[in-house]
Amino acid sequence: MRYLSTRGGMAPQTFSQILLGGLADDGGLVVPESYPRIDAATLASWRGLDYRGLAFEILRRYADDLGDDALRSLVDRTYTADVFGTADITPLVELEPGLHLLQLSNGPTLAFKDLAMQLLGNLFEHVLARTGRQLNIVGATSGDTGSAAEYAMRGKAGVRVFMLSPHGRMSAFQRAQMYTLDEPNIFNIAVLGVFDDCQDMVKALAGDLVFKNRWSIGAVNSINWARVVAQVVYYFKAWLAVTGGDGSPVSFAVPSGNFGNVLAGHIARSMGLPVSRLVVATNENDVLDEFFRTGRYRTRSAAQTHQTSSPSMDISKASNFERFVFDLVGRDATRVAELWQALERGGEFDLSGSEAFGRLAGFGMVSGRSTHADRLATIRSIHAAHGRLVDPHTADGLKVASAYREPGVPMICLETALPVKFAETIHEALGVEPAVPGRFREMTGRAQHFTLMPADAAQLKQYIAGHCRSAS
Numbered sequence: 001m002r003y004l005s006t007r008g009g010m011a012p013q014t015f016s017q018i019l020l021g022g023l024a025d026d027g028g029l030v031v032p033e034s035y036p037r038i039d040a041a042t043l044a045s046w047r048g049l050d051y052r053g054l055a056f057e058i059l060r061r062y063a064d065d066l067g068d069d070a071l072r073s074l075v076d077r078t079y080t081a082d083v084f085g086t087a088d089i090t091p092l093v094e095l096e097p098g099l100h101l102l103q104l105s106n107g108p109t110l111a112f113k114d115l116a117m118q119l120l121g122n123l124f125e126h127v128l129a130r131t132g133r134q135l136n137i138v139g140a141t142s143g144d145t146g147s148a149a150e151y152a153m154r155g156k157a158g159v160r161v162f163m164l165s166p167h168g169r170m171s172a173f174q175r176a177q178m179y180t181l182d183e184p185n186i187f188n189i190a191v192l193g194v195f196d197d198c199q200d201m202v203k204a205l206a207g208d209l210v211f212k213n214r215w216s217i218g219a220v221n222s223i224n225w226a227r228v229v230a231q232v233v234y235y236f237k238a239w240l241a242v243t244g245g246d247g248s249p250v251s252f253a254v255p256s257g258n259f260g261n262v263l264a265g266h267i268a269r270s271m272g273l274p275v276s277r278l279v280v281a282t283n284e285n286d287v288l289d290e291f292f293r294t295g296r297y298r299t300r301s302a303a304q305t306h307q308t309s310s311p312s313m314d315i316s317k318a319s320n321f322e323r324f325v326f327d328l329v330g331r332d333a334t335r336v337a338e339l340w341q342a343l344e345r346g347g348e349f350d351l352s353g354s355e356a357f358g359r360l361a362g363f364g365m366v367s368g369r370s371t372h373a374d375r376l377a378t379i380r381s382i383h384a385a386h387g388r389l390v391d392p393h394t395a396d397g398l399k400v401a402s403a404y405r406e407p408g409v410p411m412i413c414l415e416t417a418l419p420v421k422f423a424e425t426i427h428e429a430l431g432v433e434p435a436v437p438g439r440f441r442e443m444t445g446r447a448q449h450f451t452l453m454p455a456d457a458a459q460l461k462q463y464i465a466g467h468c469r470s471a472s
């Protein structure tokens with residue numbers, strides 16, 4: 001498998017070559033030259049596989065230069081009952097006939113990001129050991145990415161993590177989870193700004209090729225291709241779990257921010273998985289919903305980004321969206337480069353009325369938005385009807401999904417975090433706090449470690465240079 005840039009300016013590379021980075025050097029995102037097709041017979045033959053077997057089959061089609069033995073051992077070490085709570089890894093529960101919850105949040109940090117990040121930690125260690133390299137990961141998080149990355153990379157040889165988070169904008173649980181880590185290779189940086197400011201600082205670094213090479217800077221944010229592809233696995237797993245012997249379709253509802261999770265659904269569908277609808281659920285930060293309804297993609301400034309009760313979706317520039325648009329415009333890299341130039345210049349592009357936008361229905365993507373009131377109402381109604389607590393992001397997904405159910409097509413809602421991470425909102429909805437799992441109880445009292453920093457890329461560079469060894 002070879003990888004290209006969505007903007008056409010990168011010579012083809014292997015999986016190992018793109019693993020440690022995020023962006024292509026031309027500013028685009030790396031994408032596979034094609035999606036491997038899984039025919040009905042192959043899909044049927046996967047029915048007996050457990051999560052690891054399925055992960056191996058899917059990943060080997062994208063990471064074909066690692067070697068099957070190495071990949072199998074990495075996958076086997078990653079997806080264990082020890083790390084993810086059950087041998088099933090992503091158990092599925094039926095809320096009512098035709099409505100399912102895919103539990104993706106039983107990993108170490110109680111959000112779905114662990115599923116990809118734990119694999120990434122092991123992949124990084126493997127590739128770094130093989131090449132004798134060091135890697136300094138610089139990332140931006142609005143909450144869940146950061147903790148997932150830190151718990152995946154803690155103690156890994158050759159890796160340091162510099163994680164930027166918006167100061168004062170994460171939940172108390174998220175803060176405690178990240179900042180109480182006291183590891184020599186983990187650095188928490190609390191930025192005086194919003195998530196998009198953090199992301200812009202990371203992008204400024206990634207765009208400085210001299211700095212990037214000198215300090216071996218890599219990324220683990222949601223543009224990392226390995227993360228996206230690791231997420232493809234549970235779409236297949238869920239389809240196999242819900243359907244019988246035939247090739248009947250299901251739909252997925254995905255609480256979305258940076259568009260990484262639902263992009264994985266798009267890739268699964270493009271590989272041949274029978275998927276009717278991919279429901280993109282946003283919160284009040286609805287740039288994606290606006291695009292899917294109107295064809296107009298209008299990013300917002302940091303000041304226009306709402307701070308909501310589903311904070312991991314408080315995103316106004318969806319960093320993975322370019323990969324979907326690349327497919328939507330028929331993989332025309334010149335067109336993508338033009339669209340993103342327009343976006344840089346004027347903060348928007350408009351595909352309404354275009355031939356590309358006319359093709360949207362063929363991709364199964366539909367969307368909706370959910371508000372704070374919707375979130376609370378959904379948390380209450382799911383609790384009343386099914387005795388189950390769902391977190392605010394999952395509630396957004398369930399709310400939007402309700403508009404898109406079709407007779408005879410199971411709707412699978414992705415549970416992207418556990419409610420205990422967002423206890424304030426659960427309390428507001430139900431008047432009770434979710435129980436804190438034992439392993440997290442003593443965490444809240446411990447000292448927190450972080451460095452405050454203005455939203456200034458130059459200061460970030462200085463800090464990184466001061467805390468690691470140069471690669472040259």
Ligand SMILES: *Cc1c(COP(=O)(O)O)cnc(C)c1O
Binds near residue numbers: 113258260313394
């Ligand atoms: C990251 C995250 C999302 C959004 O996922 P994307 O891949 O960025 O679209 C939704 N819910 C939770 C709980 C998250 O942590």
